[in-house]
Amino acid sequence: MLIGEYEHSLDAKGRMILPSKIREDLGEKFIITKGLDGCLFGFSKNEWANFEEKLKNLPLTNKNARDFVRFFLSGAIECEMDKQGRFLIASNLREYATLEKEAVIIGVGTRIEIWNKDKWKAYNSDENISADEIAENMTMLGI
Secondary structure (H helix, E strand, O other): OEEEEEEEEEOOOOEEEOOHHHHHHHOOEEEEEEOHHHOEEEEEHHHHHHHHHHHHOOOOOOHHHHHHHHHHHHOOEEEEOOOOOEEEOOHHHHHHOOOOOEEEEEEEEOOEEEEEHHHHHHHOOOOOOOHHHHHHHHHHHOO
């Protein structure tokens, strides 16, 4: 299970070190794509196959479904770590997530998210997130 929060920086070429704890679960080759909330999503090859299967089953005749599939698949790239544990984030994905120098990698169960450090701080702030409010809304999902 992918968990935790890790701060890292990108080098001038757009490479980033993947924390060893994350590396073990994600694998040597993995998929990065545009995510929701302005971050990037990263999936192990197995989790990506599961996600891709769900996308394939969406109805082609539904515009929202087509938009959803395009959003995730058009930006998807396979990443591979080098011997130092670094991986390259494509320029279009760095631009989408406004990744420049400092970033945060978080584990969220079946995937990682890569955030611009300032965007993560703003998203994760007390003004934006109320644990009590989130907990109240989870009853709708059966939690």
